[in-house]
Each structure stands twice: as structure tokens, then as C-alpha cells.
Amino acid sequence: MGIQRIESATYSIDDLDECVRFFDDFGLFLVERTDEHAVFETLTGQTLHLDTDPGPLLPPPVENGPTLREVVWGVDTRQELDRLVAAAGKDREIRVSADGVHHTVDESGFGVGLTLARPRPAPVIPRPANALGSVDRWNTALEPLGRAFPLRMCHVALNIRKEGRQEAVAFYTDRLGFRPTDVVEPMGVFMQAPGDDDQHTMLLCHRPDRTGVNHIAYEVPGFDDVIEGGNYMIDKGWREARRLGRHTVGSNVFRFVHAPCGGRVEYAADMDRVDDSYETRHHETTPPHHIWALRTNRDNEAS
Numbered sequence: 001m002g003i004q005r006i007e008s009a010t011y012s013i014d015d016l017d018e019c020v021r022f023f024d025d026f027g028l029f030l031v032e033r034t035d036e037h038a039v040f041e042t043l044t045g046q047t048l049h050l051d052t053d054p055g056p057l058l059p060p061p062v063e064n065g066p067t068l069r070e071v072v073w074g075v076d077t078r079q080e081l082d083r084l085v086a087a088a089g090k091d092r093e094i095r096v097s098a099d100g101v102h103h104t105v106d107e108s109g110f111g112v113g114l115t116l117a118r119p120r121p122a123p124v125i126p127r128p129a130n131a132l133g134s135v136d137r138w139n140t141a142l143e144p145l146g147r148a149f150p151l152r153m154c155h156v157a158l159n160i161r162k163e164g165r166q167e168a169v170a171f172y173t174d175r176l177g178f179r180p181t182d183v184v185e186p187m188g189v190f191m192q193a194p195g196d197d198d199q200h201t202m203l204l205c206h207r208p209d210r211t212g213v214n215h216i217a218y219e220v221p222g223f224d225d226v227i228e229g230g231n232y233m234i235d236k237g238w239r240e241a242r243r244l245g246r247h248t249v250g251s252n253v254f255r256f257v258h259a260p261c262g263g264r265v266e267y268a269a270d271m272d273r274v275d276d277s278y279e280t281r282h283h284e285t286t287p288p289h290h291i292w293a294l295r296t297n298r299d300n301e302a303s
């Protein structure tokens with residue numbers, strides 16, 4: 001089959017303490033910490049690496065300041081891994097680290113890694129919901145969640161240069177097996193990894209002249225987690241980047257927070273799942289960013 005999921009992501013950062021505090025508040029689990037770097041895990045065992053001095057296996061940063069340096073993709077079998085490494089490396093160097101990850105670079109300068117996937121099941125218990133004629137919760141009042149704990153990194157969005165965008169997309173589609181799900185001519189290409197059900201696992205978003213990290217999204221079980229997770233981040237002093245809403249492409253409920261590692265992170269829930277019967281959609285104009293976004297006319301009031 002091929003690529004199943006994001007296996008890990010690495011950021012180069014300035015302030016390790018700040019980044020560790022951020023992702024601890026965000027709901028990831030710290031599994032390693034030194035003076036130079038920290039490693040967090042999602043509930044499904046993907047790793048997030050925060051490094052003040054990333055090793056020489058990574059390409060140079062694509063932008064100034066803290067930023068995303070590499071996304072490592074998890075592949076289902078050794079045979080598929082070998083095939084993808086050969087395809088990716090036909091015109092560029094591939095270097096293998098001690099942990100068995102094959103490292104190279106994409107057309108935009110972002111590090112790309114390939115390794116065997118290490119899936120770990122996580123208990124997903126969506127909150128039972130009630131509606132007239134469809135009752136799933138009896139005699140039980142809901143309790144506050146308090147905060148969110150992401151299940152997984154579900155997609156990555158990268159800003160790429162408009163010039164050369166076809167080649168940038170082709171690296172992922174022609175060599176790594178991603179399938180375009182929605183092509184938005186003025187904006188970018190949404191792509192699905194072959195082992196993923198989400199409407200998009202990756203977005204390459206083209207900009208007039210800017211390459212950089214846009215965001216990584218983290219799936220949480222439900223709508224309440226998106227809201228309460230965001231509220232918790234605000235309570236902890238982090239800055240919201242966008243009003244709560246539901247995207248048009250992908251239909252996911254979203255909440256974005258500015259991240260000290262560069263770019264933003266997204267709490268995401270309820271994205272569309274699509275299979276091979278979903279044919280690539282071409283949009284000549286950019287669809288509205290969201291189906292809805294939280295609106296209030298009480299902006300200047302305390303509550």
C-alpha cells in the first residue's frame with residue numbers, strides 16, 4: 001500500500017522550555033528531554049521532536065526562525081519502504097540514520113523521511129450524543145473535559161512557492177504515492193496518503209514567494225475536545241490564531257493556536273473520510289475557507 005501516516009515531525013527551535021511548556025499544555029506526552037532537545041508523543045505513538053541543534057541529516061531551514069524541518073512518513077511494509085526510497089532518491093541523496101529512517105528533501109526544501117510505521121492503537125471513545133429520535137446517552141450528565149489530548153497528527157500543511165508548485169506536488173504524488181483529493185487552482189493541493197482515510201493528509205499551499213510551515217493538525221475525538229482544548233491553551237497564555245470554525249474542504253472542525261516552534265497547530269475533529277470512489281475535485285476558484293466560523297456580537301464583553 002505505502003505511506004500510512006505521519007510518523008514523526010522535527011522542528012528546529014530557539015526556546016526549548018517554551019516549546020516544552022506549549023506541547024505539554026497542548027496535550028502531548030513528553031518522553032525524552034535533554035538540554036538540547038525534547039521528544040513528545042501522541043496517543044498513537046507518533047513523535048514530535050523539538051531540537052535546538054538538529055543534526056546534519058536534515059536540510060537547511062526553509063525560513064528564518066523556529067520552523068518545521070522534517071516530516072517522516074510511516075510506510076506499511078519493508079518492500080514498500082524500499083520502493084519509495086528508490087523513487088524518492090532517484091535524483092537526490094538519501095541518508096539513513098541509526099534509527100533506520102531514510103532522510104531526503106522535497107522540492108521546496110523541507111526534509112522528508114521514510115520509515116516503517118509503528119502504529120499504536122489508541123482508545124477512541126466519542127461522546128455519546130442525543131437528538132430527537134436518536135438518543136445515545138441516558139441518565140448521564142456530561143462532565144467537562146478540561147483539556148484535550150490529541151490522538152494523532154492527522155495532516156501537515158506547508159507553504160510552498162507558487163513558481164514550481166507542480167513539481168513540488170509531483171514529488172509527493174508521483175514518487176510517494178499521495179493522491180490529490182481537492183485541487184484548488186489559486187491556492188493549493190490537498191492530498192491523501194494511500195493508507196489514510198482522511199480527506200487530506202497533506203496540503204501544499206502555494207504562496208507568491210514564501211516557503212515555510214503553515215500548520216500541523218492533531219485529531220481529537222470530538223467537537224468538545226476542540227473547544228475545551230483551545231480554551232485550555234488560552235487559559236495557559238497561548239494565542240489563538242483563528243476563530244473556531246468548520247472548514248469547507250475536509251469539513252473538519254478546527255481551532256488554531258500560534259506555536260513557538262513555528263507556524264500554528266490545529267485541533268481538528270470530524271474530518272471527511274474518503275475512499276477511492278472520491279474522485280479528485282478541481283476548483284477553478286478558491287472555495288470559502290469555512291462552512292461556518294464562530295461569530296459573536298459580544299466581543300467587548302467579559303463573558
Ligand SMILES: [Fe+2]
Nearest residue numbers: 155157217266
Ligand atoms: Fe488543517
